[in-house]
Amino acid sequence: MATLGAVGVTGLAGCSGGTGSTPTDNGTTSNTTTQSETSSGNETTSESSNGENQAFTRGELVEDFEQFEDSRWGNVGGTIETDTNEVYSGSQSLHMTNQKGRVAGIFKSFPDGLDLSKHDLSLAVKLDKPVRGKIAAEIIAPARSDMLTSKRFIPKELNGWVRIDLGYTGRKGDPVLKGVQELRLMVQSEEGTAIDVRIDDLRKIPKPDKGKVMLQFDDAVTSQYEVAFKELQERGWAGGVAIIPDAINSQGNLTTGQMREMRDAGWDMMSHPQVPKPLPAYSEKKQRELIKKSYNYLDLKGFPKGARHFVAPYNRVSKTTLDLISEFHESSYMFGGCPNNAQQPSNMHAISRVMGKDPRGTRRVLNIAEEYNQLVVIQWHDIGEGKDYETSPDDFKNVLNHIKKKDMDVITPSDLIDG
Structure with a gap:
């Protein structure tokens, strides 16, 4: 089991009814709210009868975390380790935790550029803590002054594997998606609220012209x-x-x-x-x-x-x-x-x-x-x-x-x- 040590982080930011579980607004932002210090046809996935997820093959694989130790991902916060027990596809997923809360996540630089001009990102997630939370992504293209953010809300009981689209909810500057230089994936919470999430099978899937x-x-x-x-x-x-x-x-x-x-x-x-x-x-x-x-x-x-x-x-x-x-x-x-x-x-x-x-x-x-x-x-x-x-x-x-x-x-x- 491979582990990345945590580094410091500075500054984070249904139908209505008696359950009171749905946020009151869309939570959109015109720019990012996270600033981190880091070290360097229906192709939905279904579950087979033996409990294993069938492969999702649409689009192009960006990261399957099978060779995570050699894949140049850095740590945004919390503890990062591979997990061979809770897996969406392949032989292992990535397990991100932070018992103190605030943030747990990873980042990766793409010196030659990751082309997302004609694709959207799609990710498999399994969010155990917080019980209601958001999967966040930052698409830096090419610098933090030109970036897109995505925040996807996961409801309380959905703590099994689920594939989601990372649709954009915030923009800063003038991002150029032809050459994305850095990608960050994370979960944020209030200080003291533990984070426990697994991610797997990051893909880019084609999008239309409109x-x-x-x-x-x-x-x-x-x-x-x-x-x-x-x-x-x-x-x-x-x-x-x-x-x-x-x-x-x-x-x-x-x-x-x-x-x-x-x-x-x-x-x-x-x-x-x-x-x-x-x-x-x-x-x-x-x-x-x-x-x-x-x-x-x-x-x-x-x-x-x-x-x-x-x-x-x-x-x-x-x-x-x-x-x-x-x-x-x-x-x-x-x-x-x-x-x-x-x-x-x-x-x-x-x-x-x-x-x-x-x-x-x-x-x-x-x-x-x-x-x-x-x-x-x-x-x-x-x-x-x-x-x-x-x-x-x-x-x-x-x-x-x-x-x-x-x-x-x-x-x-x-x-x-x-x-």
Whole structure:
């Protein structure tokens, strides 16, 4: 087992409900917040019956950590060692820990330049601590005055292996992705909050020549028909609605007729079970029952196209939950706080969303995604005037008008699958 000693670090910076686990904004930044002193087709990965992950072969391998001792990675903070027991692919992964918190991570210089001009980064992660945390990346191109940052939120119970896209959430200067000179991968936490994470199979995957935007609305409330549907229709766009089956045709929620009208206009009616607790709180049998019931409702009611897509209640899933979702659905969405690969997210069952109720942060993410051709999935709940609504009509239209100015395609969940 190979280990890198720690060095000093100076300066770091779902549906709503009773669980209180989802961040209140997108956490975007216009520049990096970390300053460290260092020494020198659906190709999602699934788990086989013996518990081993099947190989993810899309794109080009950047680092598999098989020859880590000789691969010139340096230490950003914490303790770094290879691990042959908890592995995503190959014979070993990289285990990063810091019992005192703040940061655990690695960096690598690329003297000849790492070309990310036509690719996005994709990484397999297993985050044990903190229980809710962010995987961060810094893409330095060519210096720290010209760099991109990525922060991907991982929910509380998702402590098994999961592949994620490292979509850009911050930019400083004028990065030149043709020749990336340094890459940093890390997890940050508050001082005193332990960090325990494994990473594996860092790849770069192709991206298209144009960015994309997807608009989603959770819980099927009336304002999504009265406000969102009307505003998108005026712009020639369609979106997706996360449907709670038991709420349909009740006061304050969509009717079946409204769902059909939206479907006929190109919208997706997506599966979204309503449960008192996040799905990982239930047994595997109960989770499968809830997921299947919600899927069957949409399929039998005449929404089979939208039923292919799932939205995680409370934005909370475990590895078991993702495996169950994949039995019934072709895609799944949750809060991640960053964009995705716009050609095809590297994990179609862990697609990241950002919160539309944070219009300033949403506009920032859109600006970066437009420039670097990534996919932004924006999520809202209810829209209306007054404190009882999460988003005001003005804030909602502000984001839509910003999208209208962008050179990006507005797509639906089915568009992402069907092309």
